[in-house]
Amino acid sequence: MENTFTNSEPNKDGYFGEYGGSFIPPDLQVIIDEITVAYLEAIKDETFLNELKALYQYYVGRPTPVFYAKNLSKKYGANIYLKREDLSHTGAHKINHCLGEALLAKRMGKKKIIAETGAGQHGVALATAAALLGLKCDIYMGEVDIKKEHPNVVKMKILGAKVIPVTHGRKTLKEAVDAAFEGYLEDPISQLYAIGSIVGPHPFPMMVRDFQSIVGNEAKSQILELTGKLPDSIIACIGGGSNAMGIFSAFLDDKEVNLFGIEPGGLGIDKDGEHAATLTKGVPGVMHGFKSYMLQDKDGEPQEVYSVASGLDYPSVGPQHSFLKDLKRVNYKVINDNEAIDAFFELSRMEGIIPAIESAHAIAYAMKLSKIEKDSIILINLSGRGDKDIDFIEENYGTRN
Ligand SMILES: *Cc1c(COP(=O)(O)O)cnc(C)c1O
Numbered sequence: 001m002e003n004t005f006t007n008s009e010p011n012k013d014g015y016f017g018e019y020g021g022s023f024i025p026p027d028l029q030v031i032i033d034e035i036t037v038a039y040l041e042a043i044k045d046e047t048f049l050n051e052l053k054a055l056y057q058y059y060v061g062r063p064t065p066v067f068y069a070k071n072l073s074k075k076y077g078a079n080i081y082l083k084r085e086d087l088s089h090t091g092a093h094k095i096n097h098c099l100g101e102a103l104l105a106k107r108m109g110k111k112k113i114i115a116e117t118g119a120g121q122h123g124v125a126l127a128t129a130a131a132l133l134g135l136k137c138d139i140y141m142g143e144v145d146i147k148k149e150h151p152n153v154v155k156m157k158i159l160g161a162k163v164i165p166v167t168h169g170r171k172t173l174k175e176a177v178d179a180a181f182e183g184y185l186e187d188p189i190s191q192l193y194a195i196g197s198i199v200g201p202h203p204f205p206m207m208v209r210d211f212q213s214i215v216g217n218e219a220k221s222q223i224l225e226l227t228g229k230l231p232d233s234i235i236a237c238i239g240g241g242s243n244a245m246g247i248f249s250a251f252l253d254d255k256e257v258n259l260f261g262i263e264p265g266g267l268g269i270d271k272d273g274e275h276a277a278t279l280t281k282g283v284p285g286v287m288h289g290f291k292s293y294m295l296q297d298k299d300g301e302p303q304e305v306y307s308v309a310s311g312l313d314y315p316s317v318g319p320q321h322s323f324l325k326d327l328k329r330v331n332y333k334v335i336n337d338n339e340a341i342d343a344f345f346e347l348s349r350m351e352g353i354i355p356a357i358e359s360a361h362a363i364a365y366a367m368k369l370s371k372i373e374k375d376s377i378i379l380i381n382l383s384g385r386g387d388k389d390i391d392f393i394e395e396n397y398g399t400r401n
Helices: 026-042 046-060 070-076 094-107 121-133 143-148 150-158 173-186 204-227 242-248 319-327 337-351 357-372 387-397
Strands: 066-068 079-084 112-117 136-142 162-166 191-193 233-237 258-266 283-287 290-294 330-336 377-382
Touching: 026 094, 046 094, 066 204, 070 079, 070 337, 070 357, 079 204, 094 112, 094 121, 094 191, 094 204, 094 242, 112 121, 112 173, 121 136, 121 150, 136 143, 136 150, 136 173, 143 150, 143 162, 150 162, 162 173, 173 191, 204 242, 204 319, 204 377, 233 242, 233 357, 242 258, 242 319, 242 377, 258 337, 258 357, 290 319, 319 330, 330 337, 330 357, 337 357, 337 387, 357 377, 357 387
Parallel strands: 079 377, 112 136, 112 191, 136 162, 233 258, 233 377, 258 330
Antiparallel strands: 066 079, 283 290
């Protein structure tokens, strides 16, 4: 895994510029500091790195291919390439950091990994890693989401995880995060909290980014092999920002490569509560233990957020993205629900690849950019496959036959 763990940011306190850090109670800080120490030791240990590398290769199926989307390219004008994270075991990029976090938990002598989940994608990936590595797994999930995301709940249970319903408040992701934190504090010695994106207090934004950087490192050599040059643009969707940071991290120093992070515009970004375009519409603040751009209501509480892609509706974002926005190294753009759904069908029909609705946001932006930047090379991180979305699509949008 050459190059993987050499990003210079964050500083030792977990700051990317002014963003990130750790805003948590002192007793929890002691525990989280142990994770930082264990992680920094682990990534200097060849045994740990080799074990992770072998899992990526033989279990996840890495390297995932970079595919030239010829039909789409012909229609829209640019040369469009897809980094196929949808072909990973469990169907998305999340398995990359779940395996890393689970291996670290084992190394630290933990018996159980716990996490919250919204749509269930992180829960399934973590339950998978737990099953493989012989760890117990508790997943906290809002009651509303449990009803909505039935297949993922069943998957987690089949994999041997315990799904703990969260019954207070709005009974969705935010309450699940709070409940998971409470569960963690009950027994921080034998459990490890495995965060699902590059969010939360230090070291999670760094650690999850590092585990995802395999995506960018692979993609860089693959695109060079295919085209003989670096891409002109790279596009990825942004929920918490892990798949985007995973692919961006290998190209941050290549200033000639334009990076685009695509936020969910939902029903439109002019009305609070109808989108989750954190970097576009938010302001810096502190939530869930870290500082970043966030969407706040007038009382400073997290705003209600919405997107057709349930993996993207988070009212904050990974702190490294906030830093990259201020530096203007990454361009953050918005794609709304309807554009994403059109792109979902377009990729399905043109290339025979059904994308996750999250990933369809990146496809939609690539289609727009293609028309302007004709003949350029565009690399899209296709973060996941759309199997999980087909019932929802049929019910709400039909199959367009
Ligand atoms: C969870 C998820 C996302 C959003 O998470 P990031 O941390 O922003 O990558 C995007 N795509 C898919 C397929 C997901 O499952």
